[in-house]
Structure formats: structure tokens, C-alpha cells
Amino acid sequence: MSVRPALAHAIEVRDLTVAYEEKPVLWDLDVDVRSGALTAIIGPNGAGKSTLLKAILGLVPRVAGSVSIFGKPLSEDRGKVGYVPQRSSVDWDFPADALDVVLMGMYGRLGWLRRPGRTEREKALECLEEVGMRELAQRQIGRLSGGQQQRVFLARALAQDARLYMMDEPFAGVDAVTEQAVVETLRKLRDRGKTVVVVHHDLGSAPEYFDEAILLNVRLVASGPIDEVFTPENLHKTYGAGARFLVAP
């Protein structure tokens, strides 16, 4: 392997604890994310999956612990992480079309005072093309289907050209076309050497889509290559007794 040891981990989380109103949501978490891999964060509702993503991004306050991204604290690497939030986190009634939203991916790189110009528009259209949305570039975002909205968010992350992508439930409630587009985008990103972390719900599809998994239920249950992590014992620890109904043996 030519990867230097210092870069082997895209994310290192140490002793991370996050609480909402004194109720711990994540408890004393130590976890590493391998650089250049597709990693799924998996766990039941309320396990703290989205919270872990947001804590790594610095969007929720930490009670304790530290997070480093490519060996540096997050504050030094702002703008280099491409975030794909949950679709329901924004108001799609906002006056903007798909192209406007994708252009936001380049705001960080443009810096203060500079407006997106022709170069940025072309790049944004290419990103929309990649997720099969070019012909809908001018459509108001509220008039897009849920899956199309999800693809707009993907295109926005692509436009950001980050090293690390963090996606919150990109497969939630989307159509088959979008599911396929998301999977293709994930693979394309991996082929380009990017690291991708995805909050994922569906145990069935996880081994097919991802290289690595983080099994989470407030505490870390297991993490590593998905084939090694997905043992009946681990799944039982993560989901409780219901787990055996979720995956075929």
C-alpha cells in the first residue's frame, strides 16, 4: 500500500460524548474512518447516527472528546468536507432553482464578495448531469420530487469538490432511479479517491453498497470492514432481539 500511515484515517474520533439536555446521545465513542473507503453508519432510530455525523462536522456541541479530519482539527479544514444534509432539514419552498442550490457548493471556494460566474455555472451543470438532473436545472426546487431533491443535494456536494463527504440518510424515501444515482455517485467518489461516510438505514443493502461499517447504539458496537462487522452477535447488540428479522442469516 502506498498510503502513508498518517493519511490512513480520514476521521479520528476520540472519547466523543454528545448530549441533548443532559441526556447522552453518544457515549464515549472511539472510532476511525478509513481514508478512501465507503463507510456506513448503521444503527436503530435514536442510536445517534445523525448526531455522530453532525458532531464530526462541528454542527452539534461536544460534551467531551475530540475529532480530527485528515489529522487536523475540523476548524482548520472548514469547507473541505462536503455535507449532504437530510432532505427534510430545509424548506424546499425557498425561492431557488436546482442550479442555484448546486452553485452553493462553490460559495466556500469563491470566498467573500465574489459571485458565481460562468465557470461556476458550467461546473454546476456538469454536477447536475452526473446525477441525471441537468434538464431540471431551472426547475424550482419545491416542484422537484423527493428523489430529485436528494440528487440536487448530491450535485451540490459534488460541486464542492471535497476530500471527504458526509451524507445523512441519502437513501431515505427515494425512488429507484435516485437510489441508483446515489449508489453510482458513491462509487464514483470512491474511484476518485474520496472518503464517504453515509448514515444508512437499510441493513439489507448495506453490505452491497459499503466497504466499512460503524455499528452504533449510543455507544460504539463495532467498526471495520463490513463483512467482519456484520456478525449476528454485533447486530444483536446494535438492534436488540429484532435484528434477526432484519437480515437473512
Place this chain on the structure above:
Amino acid sequence: MTWTEVFTDYTLRNVALGSAILGVVSGVLGTFAVLRRQGLAGDALAHAALPGICLAYLATGSKAAPVLMLGAALAGWVGMVILIGFLRRTRVDPGSALAIVLTTFFGFGVVLLTVVQKRPDAGQAGLDKFLFGQAAALVQDQVVLMAGLSVVVLVLIAALFKEFKVFVFDVDYARTLGLPTGRLGALLTALLVIAIVIGLNTVGDVLMSAMLVAPAAAARQWTESLGRMILLAAGFGATAGIFGALWSVSQDHTPTGPAIVLILSLLVVVSLLFGSSRGWVWERVRRHRQSGVGA
């Protein structure tokens, strides 16, 4: 009154200019307030400004525009801070918290108005004109101050347009881009306070929130672009401001605020019906066509 007098007559010129400035600024800031779902917060801020005006007068004995506007701005800011504190530290829901802050400040303001009017030197203090606005009382100094403030507001909005856009649409994403979202939010609120202060002379604080919400709501019916929505809201605000103010001046003692608000309401109703983007009529036509194609 003939229309040419708007350019020659001192009072009419001040009224028209002042109301146009107010309309533009409140249209622009109102757009952001509406998209942030803060239309009612604007109402609370405006009501919170009243005691500030009275206290500024009681403290200084001066009715100079900068003094009163500074008092209004400070009180508005305090009102906002209390409101935010309420929302963060208690379990009172936002609507009720707004109502509490708004009525408390306004009640305090009305009590202070009475105090001011009872003072021997205050026979014509005239602070009560801030309740419903009196555009006819605008003097040139005030208009100049309003113009200066509005330039500051508009330059900042233009310079930070893309930052405000992503901040309002998706605040978490804006933070991951490295934008100082806390400061952007505070700045936007500060600009909203300035817009309200600009409006106090003309529209008055009781109806100021209409000046923020109505132009933006009307503009939204005609476009799906933030930039165009802002320009349209500015245009609607200026139109209603100018015509409402002139109407109030030409009819003795009609308060300006209600006159402007009536014209704004007309613009909103027309836009809701005929707006090219989401107006009722076009929405019907679209649906009709779609069902026609489907059949």
C-alpha cells in the same frame, strides 16, 4: 395637490422620498425575515421600539431624529435578545413568547407615552405619532438620515448576498462551508432593526410588521428567484409607501401607516390571485392543463 408638486413642494418631496426609502429597505429585509419565518419577530421588534423612543426622549429631552431612532434601535435589540433568551431557556412556544415580549414592551411604551405627555414641557412632544406614523411630519434631516441608513443596509445585503442566501436556505450547510453563521444571523437581525427604525416615522410601530411581510409575500407570488423576489419586494414596498404617504398627506389627518397598509394589502391580494409563479389563477390553469393532458 398635483403630481408635479411631489418634486417641488418641500413636504411632499420629503414624504415621497422617505416613504420610498422605507418601502425599499423593508421590502428587502422583509424578504429575508419572511424566508427565515421571522415575520412576527419583526412585529415584536417594532413594538419593542416604542419604549425606546420614549426613554430616549425622557433621558435627553431631545426629539432629534438620530436620538429617537437610536433609542428605538436599542430597545428593539433588547427586545430581540429577551425573545431569544425566552426561546432558549424556557419551554414557552415561539408564538406565545413573541406575544409576551411584544405586548409587554408595547404596554410599557404606552405608559411611558402618557408620562411624556403629562410633563409640563411636553405639550407638543408628539411622540404618539410613532404609533401609527405621520409621514407629513417628516423633515429633511430625517429623510437624509433614513437615506444614509438605507445605503448601509443595501450595500451590506448586496455584498453578502450569496452568504445570506445559503445561510437562510440551509444554515447547517453554510456552517460546514466555514461561514460564520452566528454573525451572519446577528447582522441580518441588526439590519432588520434598522429597517424598522427607518419605518417608525412613516408607518409607525403598530403596523410596521405589515411593511416587512406584505411586500415579500406579494413578491413571492411572481418569481422563484431570490434575487428577483428581493427586487420585486423593494418595488412593491416603495409603491405602497409613496402612494400611501401621499394619500395620507392629501387627506388631512389620515395616519400614514394605515394608508400604506391598505395599499399593501391590495398588492398582496392581487398577487395571490394573479401572481405569475404561484398565483391562484395560474395554479388553476396549470392544474387544468395537466388534467387535460392526462385525460
